[in-house]
Amino acid sequence: MRLLFALLALFCLLSSAASMASEQTVIAVIVANDQATKAISLPELKLIYWRKKDYWANGKRMHPVNLPAENPLRMQFSKKILGSLPSTQIDYWNGLYFHGKSPPHVVNSEEAVIRFVAETNGAVGYIEACNLDTRVQAIAWVAENGDVLNKAPDYRCAP
Amino acid sequence: MHPIKRRSLVSVMATIGSVALLLMLCKAAHADEVANASDENGFSLGGYSSAGITLPRDGDAKAAINEISLILRWENDSRFKFFSEIELEDPLTWDEQNKLNTKESFVNIERLYLDYNYSEKTNFRAGRFLTPAGRWNLLHAAPLVWTSTRPLATSRLFPITTNGVMAFGAVPLKDSAFEYTIFVEALKDQIDDDDEIKFKHVKGARFTFGQDLNFGLNLLSFTEKTASNPSYRMLGFDFLTHYQDIEFLGEGFQRWDSDNKDGGSGAYLQTAIPLSRLNNWSSLRNWYGIARLEIFDRPDERRQERWLLGATWRIKPTQLLKLEFTGGSGDQPESPRGFLGSFAVLF
Numbered sequence: 001m002r003l004l005f006a007l008l009a010l011f012c013l014l015s016s017a018a019s020m021a022s023e024q025t026v027i028a029v030i031v032a033n034d035q036a037t038k039a040i041s042l043p044e045l046k047l048i049y050w051r052k053k054d055y056w057a058n059g060k061r062m063h064p065v066n067l068p069a070e071n072p073l074r075m076q077f078s079k080k081i082l083g084s085l086p087s088t089q090i091d092y093w094n095g096l097y098f099h100g101k102s103p104p105h106v107v108n109s110e111e112a113v114i115r116f117v118a119e120t121n122g123a124v125g126y127i128e129a130c131n132l133d134t135r136v137q138a139i140a141w142v143a144e145n146g147d148v149l150n151k152a153p154d155y156r157c158a159p
Numbered sequence: 160m161h162p163i164k165r166r167s168l169v170s171v172m173a174t175i176g177s178v179a180l181l182l183m184l185c186k187a188a189h190a191d192e193v194a195n196a197s198d199e200n201g202f203s204l205g206g207y208s209s210a211g212i213t214l215p216r217d218g219d220a221k222a223a224i225n226e227i228s229l230i231l232r233w234e235n236d237s238r239f240k241f242f243s244e245i246e247l248e249d250p251l252t253w254d255e256q257n258k259l260n261t262k263e264s265f266v267n268i269e270r271l272y273l274d275y276n277y278s279e280k281t282n283f284r285a286g287r288f289l290t291p292a293g294r295w296n297l298l299h300a301a302p303l304v305w306t307s308t309r310p311l312a313t314s315r316l317f318p319i320t321t322n323g324v325m326a327f328g329a330v331p332l333k334d335s336a337f338e339y340t341i342f343v344e345a346l347k348d349q350i351d352d353d354d355e356i357k358f359k360h361v362k363g364a365r366f367t368f369g370q371d372l373n374f375g376l377n378l379l380s381f382t383e384k385t386a387s388n389p390s391y392r393m394l395g396f397d398f399l400t401h402y403q404d405i406e407f408l409g410e411g412f413q414r415w416d417s418d419n420k421d422g423g424s425g426a427y428l429q430t431a432i433p434l435s436r437l438n439n440w441s442s443l444r445n446w447y448g449i450a451r452l453e454i455f456d457r458p459d460e461r462r463q464e465r466w467l468l469g470a471t472w473r474i475k476p477t478q479l480l481k482l483e484f485t486g487g488s489g490d491q492p493e494s495p496r497g498f499l500g501s502f503a504v505l506f
Contacts, residue, residue, distance in 0.1 A: 043331045046370075052329040052336050053279045061236050083370065088404070090476040094505060095298050097205070100232040100242040121236070 026129040026155040027077055027142040030117050033135070040124075040140045042148040045081050048124060050092075051101055056122060064104035065116050065125040073110070077126050080146040130157035201235035206244075209301035211501025216486075218495065223252040225301065225501070228269065238276040244269040269320065284325040284342075291325075291340040291365035292317045292377045293397050293410045301503035305406075305431050305447065305471050307481050308494040311455040311463065312425025315491070316412050317379055317393055318358035322346035332368065340365045344381075357384035363393075372400040377412070389458075391415065391422045406431040416458075425455040431471070445473045449483065463489030465496075477505040 047053035048064050067074035069086035078086050093103045107116055113125040118135045141149045206229040212222045226248050233241040249263035272286025289297050295313040325342035344361040363379035377395030382388055397410040411426035429451040434443040451467040469483025482500045
């Protein structure tokens, strides 16, 4: 019982949570141009990026792709879609790896995401909406407030 | 301790330290990087290892490489996946009586199974797998848990592994997923470790729900291979959550025998607190204070109440250095009271 009180006391010593400071931008969720799926919901995105959903509706295996853990866009996507920062997901991914399941592929840049998605059967990724081009198609947009939309919201791109 | 024995212990610790150093130098990647590690045929090889020292309150000091575990898996664009974990247990041990030896060493097929994915809601598995009961049992690898010792309730109340078939899946529910596992034993267990309690006629189910606060419910029935072959039904509950980076983890199990009488129970509550959050001690970045309380009660063993206080340094996302003191009542071979220190790496 004394230990229980000690635990509670430690719990009470905590300071406030850290805040994430990064510039917010509209994110486009992208797939290959020949991908039949034309829209995706927030719960589906969650399942895909937690690696709990592995197949598209047509039976094709999914290949989600991530940016590096320190990339600001990855942090924004992770916070909005998965509800936590990559740095706090270490235990989850290590656990999944222990069970034989890999986390999403990691590539180094948004250009690499576009190429990976365009060239990999069943791939899904995300980039800044302003970097979207004709090599891929967007199936959802993550707005600055975190809403997942199936139509492009209004956003401005730097000239 | 006698000076010569102390020198021997120091020399063994130096050996184990060297092994640990080598393991640290090997490419111990973050799980993110491991994702790209499979070859063109879909095979990938990984694993984990740990080494440590035990200074029990009652008994002799012991140092050991606890295990070297190799994980081989295969997957391609088909709906089949193969997974295996072959473990070399206690490959090298030192104690005052036997000195450096390999007497306790043996090879264990920890897991070996084939998965077939029908959909994310329905998957099938056949082979040898970790019994889906609680959290610790499913993630018991040394680099994935905060302490060197395992809560008694997670190793002596139900079978750790099962040879059989399983159906499992995840169903989207709100912003999370409801996950289920239903399994039944199909082949008898291998005889591998005399410290382990043997079981038969194992069947059960596990259900989990929630992302930030994840709950688990376990239902099991089995027969213990002891003198009277008692049969039990077991109900288990577990949770995992975080509050301001502090991890809270708990599991509880209650068994009933065939006459609906108490057949044993156990529970633990554990917390891992980032020490850097206390007074902003930046020098303690990646150090975690660990506290655990346990109760454990088996019909043929006296009730045990245990506590654990420790500190764990996450050197890298895949490497842990653990230091802990365990006290309370009762001793078990895998969880003695006293001081334990270990290093674990996932590769």
